[in-house]
Each structure stands twice: as C-alpha cells, then as structure tokens.
Amino acid sequence: MKLLVIGGGNMGHTYALSIKSSMSEIDIAILEAYPPRVKQLREENLFDVYTEPEIGLRNVDIIMLAVKPQHSASLFANMKPHVTAEILVISIMAGVKMESISMALGTPKVARAMPNLPAQVGKGMTAYCTSSIINSDESALIKQILGSTGEAIPVDTENDIDASTGISGSGPAYVFYFMQSMMEAAEKLGFSTNEAKLLVTQTFDGAVSLFRKNDLSTMEWMNRVASKGGTTRAALDSFETNEVDKKIIEGAVSAYNRAVELGKE
Numbered sequence: 001m002k003l004l005v006i007g008g009g010n011m012g013h014t015y016a017l018s019i020k021s022s023m024s025e026i027d028i029a030i031l032e033a034y035p036p037r038v039k040q041l042r043e044e045n046l047f048d049v050y051t052e053p054e055i056g057l058r059n060v061d062i063i064m065l066a067v068k069p070q071h072s073a074s075l076f077a078n079m080k081p082h083v084t085a086e087i088l089v090i091s092i093m094a095g096v097k098m099e100s101i102s103m104a105l106g107t108p109k110v111a112r113a114m115p116n117l118p119a120q121v122g123k124g125m126t127a128y129c130t131s132s133i134i135n136s137d138e139s140a141l142i143k144q145i146l147g148s149t150g151e152a153i154p155v156d157t158e159n160d161i162d163a164s165t166g167i168s169g170s171g172p173a174y175v176f177y178f179m180q181s182m183m184e185a186a187e188k189l190g191f192s193t194n195e196a197k198l199l200v201t202q203t204f205d206g207a208v209s210l211f212r213k214n215d216l217s218t219m220e221w222m223n224r225v226a227s228k229g230g231t232t233r234a235a236l237d238s239f240e241t242n243e244v245d246k247k248i249i250e251g252a253v254s255a256y257n258r259a260v261e262l263g264k265e
C-alpha cells in the first residue's frame with residue numbers, strides 16, 4: 001500500500017515518521033514544494049521525496065494532505081488530473097471542509113482530522129471524521145494512521161472537529177500559558193529560571209500521570225492535595241474568587257468560534 005504525504009513540513013514529516021515506525025505494510029513517500037526542505041528530506045534519506053504531483057501520485061492508494069490551508073486551492077488544481085476516485089484522502093489541514101476536498105479532487109473517500117503539536121513526540125490527540133462512503137476496513141486503517149502519533153478519536157461531524165480544535169488542537173498552548181504563569185510565580189518566589197522550569201514541568205507531568213492512574217475526578221484529586229485552611233486551598237480559593245475557571249472556558253469557546261469562522265472563509 002502506498003501513501004503519499006503532501007507537504008513535508010512539521011506535521012507531514014511527523015506523520016511520515018510515525019506511520020513508518022508503526023505500519024510496516026505502508027510504503028511512504030513525500031511530495032514537497034519548498035526546495036530547501038526537499039534537500040533536507042532527501043539528505044535524511046528515509047522516504048522517496050517528489051516535487052512533481054504527476055510523479056508522486058503514481059500508484060498511490062492514500063494521500064495525506066499536510067500543507068497550509070492557504071495553499072490548498074493551487075495544490076488541488078495541480079493534483080486533480082492525477083487523482084482517481086478510489087484514492088483515500090486524509091486531510092490534516094485546519095478549516096478545509098471535506099466537501100471542498102471531495103469536490104476539488106473528485107474523490108468521495110475523504111477523512112478530515114485535527115491533530116495537535118504533541119504528535120511530534122508520539123503524544124498527539126487527533127479528532128477526525130470521515131465521509132459516509134468510507135467502509136469499516138478503511139475506517140480502521142484511518143484510525144491506525146492517525147493514531148500512529150498518539151491517540152485518535154472518530155467524531156460524527158465537522159462541527160465536532162471545530163470543537164476539538166478549541167480543546168485539544170489549541171489546548172497545548174493553554175497548558176503552556178498556565179505553565180508560564182507558574183514559572184513566573186516560581187521566579188517571583190526566588191527560584192532561578194532553570195529551577196522554575198524543573199519545578200513546573202515535573203509538577204505538570206506528575207499531576208497528569210496521577211490523573212491517568214485511576215478513576216478519581218480532577219475535583220477529587222484537588223481535594224486530596226488541598227486541606228481546609230492549608231496552602232493549596234488558599235490558591236484554589238484565589239482562583240475561584242477570580243473566576244479563572246470561567247476565563248479558561250471562555251478562552252476555549254473563543255478558539256472554537258474562531259475555528260468555525262475560519263472554516264467559512
């Protein structure tokens with residue numbers, strides 16, 4: 001089975017590597033347009049690297065679209081003469097609707113996914129949906145391909161993809177935001193930058209590992225750390241008074257609204 005990743009940038013390259021390491025039955029090639037990147041990919045010598053769609057698309061079974069959304073229209077026009085209706089198209093391009101892909105390429109079998117940046121370290125979270133024509137074997141294949149970078153969950157509609165953008169797609173930045181505030185607090189309390197980084201990173205890592213360990217809710221874990229009149233309770237009370245939770249929810253909803261808006265452009 002041959003898979004062509006189109007766009008060998010951050011995400012495309014990440015997927016090519018992850019699929020290669022977990023699905024030996026798939027032969028992966030990359031189509032890339034930016035000459036310095038083509039040179040880098042060829043020097044790396046892990047994949048066949050093409051620059052012309054008509055050559056890269058020969059005998060391809062699956063295409064992964066990983067170029068920036070603003071490049072999609074010209075890419076589709078160049079690809080169309082070389083794409084057949086049997087090809088399975090998986091797009092990770094933000095905001096580009098399945099119907100647009102299907103219409104532009106003349107391919108009914110389309111999946112659209114929203115991955116996130118931790119895919120680069122095998123801890124990605126990807127939500128995806130597929131066109132109704134996709135059969136169960138193809139569906140399993142898509143899940144395996146997208147899951148090669150971490151976790152992948154199917155969702156029912158493209159609106160759910162926009163919703164996942166507000167949570168897991170943009171979410172790593174929310175975590176970095178919280179981390180940055182905690183590092184600033186650590187430095188304010190006298191720790192060096194390196195110490196602050198270690199204190200905060202290990203705390204995030206440890207808290208997530210604990211949370212994964214059993215079925216306790218976040219509230220139950222908070223109550224395990226906080227005791228009445230204690231230090232943690234002072235921090236949590238301050239967050240509550242300042243309605244930090246509501247602000248985080250508002251932020252995530254803003255990301256969702258923006259994803260919906262971008263999808264209409």
Ligand SMILES: NC(=O)c1ccc[n+]([C@@H]2O[C@H](COP(=O)([O-])OP(=O)(O)OC[C@H]3O[C@@H](n4cnc5c(N)ncnc54)[C@H](OP(=O)(O)O)[C@@H]3O)[C@@H](O)[C@H]2O)c1
Binds near residue numbers: 066067094116117
């Ligand atoms: N990064 C993320 O966290 C993330 C998360 C979710 C979704 N995505 C989606 O993933 C996609 C890729 O993002 P990225 O960060 O990996 O972008 P990127 O690093 O810019 O990679 C895209 C690569 O594709 C190349 N390219 C552009 N047009 C092409 C064409 N016609 N044929 C072949 N190659 C072409 C680009 O070359 P040029 O530099 O010359 O344009 C670039 O090297 C985007 O659609 C984005 O919305 C990214």
